[in-house]
Structures are given as C-alpha cells and as structure tokens.
Amino acid sequence: MPEVLVAECPECGAEIEVTDVIEGEIIECPDCGVELEVRSLNPFVLELAPQEEEDWGE
Amino acid sequence: MHSALKNPHPSIELLRGAVEIESLSGQEEALAAYLVNAMRARGYDRAFIDEAGNAVGEKGLPDAAHTIVLLGHMDTVPGHIPVRIEDGKLYGRGSVDAKGPLCAFIEAAARACPPTGWQIVVAGAVEEESATSRGARHIATQYHPDFCIIGEPSAWDRITLGYKGRLLVDFTARQPMGHTAGPMSSVCETVVTWWLGIQRFAEAFNRDRKTAFDRLLPSLREIHSSSDGLYDRVDATVGLRLPLDIERADLEQAIRSAAPQAPDLEVTISFRGYEPAYRASKNTPLVRAFLAAIRGQGGRPGFKIKTGTSDMNVVGPVWGCPIVAYGPGDSSLDHTPEEHIELDEYLRAIDVLSDVLIHLVNPLP
Numbered sequence: 001m002p003e004v005l006v007a008e009c010p011e012c013g014a015e016i017e018v019t020d021v022i023e024g025e026i027i028e029c030p031d032c033g034v035e036l037e038v039r040s041l042n043p044f045v046l047e048l049a050p051q052e053e054e055d056w057g058e
Numbered sequence: 059m060h061s062a063l064k065n066p067h068p069s070i071e072l073l074r075g076a077v078e079i080e081s082l083s084g085q086e087e088a089l090a091a092y093l094v095n096a097m098r099a100r101g102y103d104r105a106f107i108d109e110a111g112n113a114v115g116e117k118g119l120p121d122a123a124h125t126i127v128l129l130g131h132m133d134t135v136p137g138h139i140p141v142r143i144e145d146g147k148l149y150g151r152g153s154v155d156a157k158g159p160l161c162a163f164i165e166a167a168a169r170a171c172p173p174t175g176w177q178i179v180v181a182g183a184v185e186e187e188s189a190t191s192r193g194a195r196h197i198a199t200q201y202h203p204d205f206c207i208i209g210e211p212s213a214w215d216r217i218t219l220g221y222k223g224r225l226l227v228d229f230t231a232r233q234p235m236g237h238t239a240g241p242m243s244s245v246c247e248t249v250v251t252w253w254l255g256i257q258r259f260a261e262a263f264n265r266d267r268k269t270a271f272d273r274l275l276p277s278l279r280e281i282h283s284s285s286d287g288l289y290d291r292v293d294a295t296v297g298l299r300l301p302l303d304i305e306r307a308d309l310e311q312a313i314r315s316a317a318p319q320a321p322d323l324e325v326t327i328s329f330r331g332y333e334p335a336y337r338a339s340k341n342t343p344l345v346r347a348f349l350a351a352i353r354g355q356g357g358r359p360g361f362k363i364k365t366g367t368s369d370m371n372v373v374g375p376v377w378g379c380p381i382v383a384y385g386p387g388d389s390s391l392d393h394t395p396e397e398h399i400e401l402d403e404y405l406r407a408i409d410v411l412s413d414v415l416i417h418l419v420n421p422l423p
Contacts, residue, residue: 024346035340037349049340050349052219052361054270057211057389 005044009036016046069408070148070401072096073161077150078141083133083188086111090132093164093182100168102180110196111184117167118177125177126418127201128167128411129194129369130160130209130385131186135393147398155392156186158399159209159385159407166411176419179203186369189226189331194369198376205344205380205418207411208370211387211399214407215357217348218383220337222271223300224367225329226279227313232291232324245290246283248318248325253278255316256296263304271335271363274309275299299365302335333371337363342380343418351413355406364389384411 002019009016014031021027025038026049035049075096081089090113097105097115105115113132134152141150148158163180172178179201183193212218231248256276264273280295298309310329317325339345340361352359364383374381386407387399 022346024349026340050217050358050360052363053216055212055218055362055364055389056270057218057362057364057366057392 005041007044007046009034010046010048011036067405069161069165069405070143072164073153073158073399073401073404074141074143074148074150076157076161077148077153080138081132081134081152082136083185086113086132086182086184089113090182090184093132093160097164097168097180100164102168108196108200110193112193112197113182114197115164115167115180116177117170117179118172119174120177122172122177123175124419125179125201125203126205126207126415127179127181127197127203127373128163128207128209129181129183129197129373130163131156131184131193131369132160132182133185133187135187137393137395137397139395139397143401146401148401148404149396149398151397153397153399154211154387155389155397156209156211156385156387158387158404159211162386162404162407162411163207163209165408166415169408169412170415170419172415172419178415178419183369189224191333191369191372194372198373201377203377203379206373206377207344207414208368208373208381208383209385210368210370210383211385211389211392212362212383213388214355214386214403214410215352216360216362216384217345217352218362218364218370219340219345220271220302220363221335221367221370221383222275222365223302223304223335223371224331224333225298225300225306225309226331227296227298228328228330229294229296229317230291230326231317232289233320233322235285235288235290243320245292245323246281248323249281249292249294251318252316253294253296256298256313259312259316260298267301270365272301272303274301274304275365299367300333300335302337306332306334333367334375336371336374338370338374338381344380344382344414347414347417348382348384348410350417351410354413355410357410 012032093113102115
C-alpha cells in the first residue's frame with residue numbers, strides 16, 4: 001500500500017490526501033484549485049506554488 | 059554585490075567581448091568564431107561552427123545516452139549602443155537579448171563535469187531575431203535531448219514556461235487610378251477595411267479571455283502606398299501573436315475573408331513566419347532543478363509566460379522533452395536604446411545554471 005500523505009491547503013484549509021508524489025511536484029488543491037508545491041515529504045509540507053506572471057518579452 | 063564583481067572576471071570579459079562584436083541576424087560569423095574559441099579555451103570536448111553557422115560546444119561523449127541542450131542565440135536586432143560598464147551594468151546591443159543568457163550557458167557548462175552517459179551541448183543559434191529561426195531549426199535535427207534550456211532573459215530568479223505563437227501577414231491591394239474627386243474608394247482605404255475586420259475577429263475570439271497569453275493579439279506593423287501613374291497600390295503587414303488554442307486554417311480563412319472586394323480591385327494576401335504557441339509543463343525534473351537552484355542561491359522563484367516568441371516555439375514541439383527558457387536580465391530592455399544587463403545578476407544566473415546541471419546529471423535517489 002502506498003503511503004497516504006496528508007496536509008492542509010495553505011490557501012483554503014482543505015485537507016489534502018495524496019500518494020505517490022515527489023519533492024518539488026506541483027499539485028492542485030481539489031477544493032480551491034490553487035497550485036501547491038510539495039516542499040518536503042517528511043514531514044509532508046505543501047506550500048503555494050511559485051506564482052505565474054505574464055511578460056511582454058522576446 | 060557578487061564577490062566576483064570586485065575584480066575583472068573572465069565571465070564578464072567573455073560577455074563584454076561578445077557584446078562588442080556586432081551580430082545582426084545573418085551576420086553572426088565573427089561572434090560564432092569568438093564563442094567557439096571561448097568554449098575551446100574553457101575545455102569543451104568539441105567546439106565548432108555547424109552547417110547553419112551556429113556556434114556549438116559539447117562536453118561529454120557524443121554517443122552518450124542522455125543529452126542536455128542549452129540553446130541560446132547570437133544575433134541581435136539593429137541599433138548601436140556604445141558598449142560600457144557603468145554602476146555594475148553592462149550596456150550594449152544584445153547584452154540582455156540574448157548574449158547575457160548565452161554567455162551564462164557557456165560559463166555554467168564549462169564548470170560542469172558530465173558523468174558517463176551524459177552530454178551537455180551549448181549552442182548559440184543564428185537568426186533567432188528574424189522570422190526564419192534557421193539556427194534552431196538546424197539544431198532541432200542534430201540532437202534528441204532529455205532536457206532543453208532556451209537562453210532568453212527571464213531574470214535570474216524566474217523560469218519561463220511558454221511563448222505565444224506568431225503569424226505574419228502581407229497584404230497588397232491594387233486598382234486602376236481614378237480621380238480623387240470621383241466616387242471610387244482610394245486603395246489605401248482597403249487596408250483600413252481589412253484591418254478593422256481583423257480587429258473584429260480578434261475581439262470576438264478574445265471574448266471572456268482574460269490573459270494576454272490566451273488572447274489573439276493583432277498589430278498593424280507597416281503600410282506603404284504607391285502609384286505608377288496607371289495603378290494605385292498599397293502594401294501592409296500585420297503581425298499576430300497567437301494563443302495556444304487557435305487553429306491556423308481558421309485564422310487564415312478569417313484574415314482572407316476580411317479583405318474587401320470590388321470590381322477592378324486586386325487583393326493578394328500571403329502568410330509567413332508561422333510559429334505555434336508553446337507551453338511547457340511545470341511538473342518536470344528540469345523545473346524542479348531550477349526551483350531548487352534558485353532557492354539555493356537565496357531567491358524566491360517564479361514562473362513567466364511570454365507574449366513574444368523564441369526558439370522554444372521551434373524546438374519545443376520537435377523534441378517534446380522538458381524545456382524552459384532561462385537567463386539573466388530584464389526582458390523589458392530587449393530591443394531598446396537602454397539595453398543593459400546587471401552584471402551581478404549575470405553572475406548569479408551562472409551559479410543557478412551550474413546548480414541546475416548538477417541536479418540534472420546527478421538526480422536524487
């Protein structure tokens with residue numbers, strides 16, 4: 001059985017359960033849809049993923 | 059301030075030398091020779107100018123199972139800016155777009171020691187600033203990398219994930235001359251009619267689309283009218299920045315349909331420079347390596363998506379591998395009379411890239 005990792009969404013507070021993720025992976029909160037980055041596995045820590053901005057470049 | 063800024067530094071000398079060599083699109087030979095010499099001096103296993111005129115350096119065995127391509131470009135847009143260093147900034151055409159990112163690639167790969175099974179390739183492509191992208195198209199046929207980094211200014215702590223697409227349209231209308239007091243519309247008015255039609259199509263397409271990346275962005279680039287005494291003629295060029303989900307055939311049909319029709323009016327419309335938009339995934343080992351490397355240098359990473367195009371549009375769909383664009387510098391300075399790069403940021407980006415290469419060739423268990 002893969003280990004179930006549990007953490008709280010830092011945006012909406014929803015309880016998020018995942019399995020089979022790796023450090024640095026970006027997942028989506030199933031409740032509020034915000035992107036979250038897996039910052040560590042042990043302990044399991046989710047943080048808001050780096051923001052995306054538009055740029056008028058090249 | 060980066061400690062290396064206190065003294066003359068080989069990485070800064072490399073960049074300054076590159077910026078001092080003018081390299082307009084199609085005229086990159088001198089810069090290519092300079093960069094190949096620089097890569098040889100830095101111990102690359104192979105460094106050469108390829109069939110397309112690209113400057114290429116390779117480290118590791120050529121038949122290695124895994125390859126990382128760092129693809130920058132050598133050419134610049136026109137506009138002479140006196141090369142100088144002031145207050146820790148290097149001024150000069152191409153300093154930010156994109157000799158800074160390319161020289162950062164050369165320096166970072168020079169530091170890398172690819173283990174058995176890995177090859178690192180640095181390529182300075184020709185003709186990125188023209189609509190041909192000839193250098194990148196050639197590189198796309200030469201390698202099948204596991205990872206690709208495109209050299210464009212993102213800022214040292216930002217990672218570019220995507221670029222809009224592009225389509226250029228040339229319009230010509232011709233009709234017999236008539237007296238300006240007569241009832242016939244002037245040939246110049248045909249461009250106005252056509253352009254307004256394109257704008258209406260874009261407005262309809264863009265309804266409910268909030269971001270510039272998702273919108274169709276047309277711009278009227280040129281209009282020129284002439285007469286040979288018998289016929290009046292007008293030529294115009296429209297550029298369109300394309301979102302990911304637009305069908306080229308539908309767009310071209312809409313552009314053709316927007317052209318006015320009248321007896322004796324001849325209209326021709328042709329298309330060139332098409333590149334589809336491209337957006338890379340965030341969930342790749344390459345992105346994770348950048349996030350870790352930027353944090354390792356004390357930064358707080360972020361992502362960018364850009365409204366322009368780059369060689370990512372060319373090689374991204376061909377290779378289908380994890381890809382990002384990265385490089386030091388503020389892209390709002392691209393093509394401007396004030397183009398410059400912060401040398402502290404340039405050196406920091408070299409450190410980030412070095413860490414990224416280490417992460418990629420020595421993945422965590």
